[in-house]
Amino acid sequence: MPVTQSDIALAHHLADAAGAVIRGYFRQPAGLEIKEDRSPVTLADREAEAAMRRLIEAERSGDGIVGEEYGTKDGVTNRRWVLDPIDGTHSFTAGRAIFGTLIALVEDGWPVLGVIDQPVQRERWIGVAGRPTTFNGTPVRTRACPQLEGAVxxxxxxxxxxxxxxxxxxxxxxxxxxxxxxxxxxxxxxxxxxxxxxxxxxxxxxxxxxxxxxxxxxxxxxxxxxxxxxxxxxxxxxxxxxxxxxxxxxxxxxxxxxxxxxxxxx
Missing domain, CATH: 3.40.190.80 (D-Maltodextrin-Binding Protein; domain 2)
Known part of the structure; x- marks a missing residue:
């Protein structure tokens, strides 16, 4: 099933919802904890993922969900929404605005839609299979790299x-x-x-x-x-x-x- 404009709109809504939570905690006490795998988690991680899951369950109740903080919810379709509310929690807790919210739509095991959202700087990349990637609505391109030596x-x-x-x-x-x-x-x-x-x-x-x-x-x-x-x-x-x-x-x-x-x- 091709990615629809409705799917893209939902991805934007998910990023908006997560960002509204995250900005309220940035450079504020965020209830840092260490999980069993030794990775950090904050209230912002958990509340942002919960906000996104509520939207998915309301608008795409048949789709599955895979989230870093709240695990997997099986669906009845061949689609799953994959969520990482704060990718880069170390940076987030240090007050560095180089973390991001990750949102993906995976169909039959293949990622077909992806969002990288930096909510503090309000920077958003969105990619859709078969379409050009955009940054804040404007198409972007990778650059040529003539040789591996000197590559950044x-x-x-x-x-x-x-x-x-x-x-x-x-x-x-x-x-x-x-x-x-x-x-x-x-x-x-x-x-x-x-x-x-x-x-x-x-x-x-x-x-x-x-x-x-x-x-x-x-x-x-x-x-x-x-x-x-x-x-x-x-x-x-x-x-x-x-x-x-x-x-x-x-x-x-x-x-x-x-x-x-x-x-x-x-």
Missing amino acids: MATTSPHYFGEDAALRYLALTAATSGGHNRMTPIYGGDCYNYGLLASGQIDLVCESGLKLHDFAALVPVAEGAGGRMCDWNGDPLTTDSDGHVLAIGDPARVDDVLEALHRVHD
Whole structure:
């Protein structure tokens, strides 16, 4: 079933509802807790997701919901709304406006609609399969990257990589830097990095250990802007993906990125 204007309108309403909650807590006491998986959560996370779930249940009662804070609600359709109310809770609690709300519509396991919303700066990227990505309503494009050396790469934190993934990541870092220590990746940013990639500000994002709610919304945004998203083997991202994620602004660099990642075991 193609994404409809009604679906897009609902995605905007979800982002508006989450943003209204989040802005009220930004740089205010937000009831920080640490979950069993050692990740942080705040009242803003929980209340923003609850607000979005209420809207979905009112307007799309047959669709499933997957949320970071309140889990999975099964539906009767082949569609699921995937929600991450605050992607980048560390940044949110530190008062840094580089977190975002992620909203995705997944159909038969494939992300077909995605929203990256930065509610404090009121910046919103929306991607829909088969349509150009927009930033605050204006179409955006990724930029050309003539070679991997010198590419601007971002990742949330190298501490999120396991031992093998870290070796691969360092090999990719070496390829982008050309061996020059001054060419270091951009750290921090979570989902915000993918919006910047869609807008042509950076060239590459490399991450490991992401869950569906972390990456589903990113796929339509990056790809609708002309980029490519895949796992570390070059395969498309679906609900079955393992969380090793690449976003590459210029698809001409995909083979170079994959070669660099796997060079460590050659």
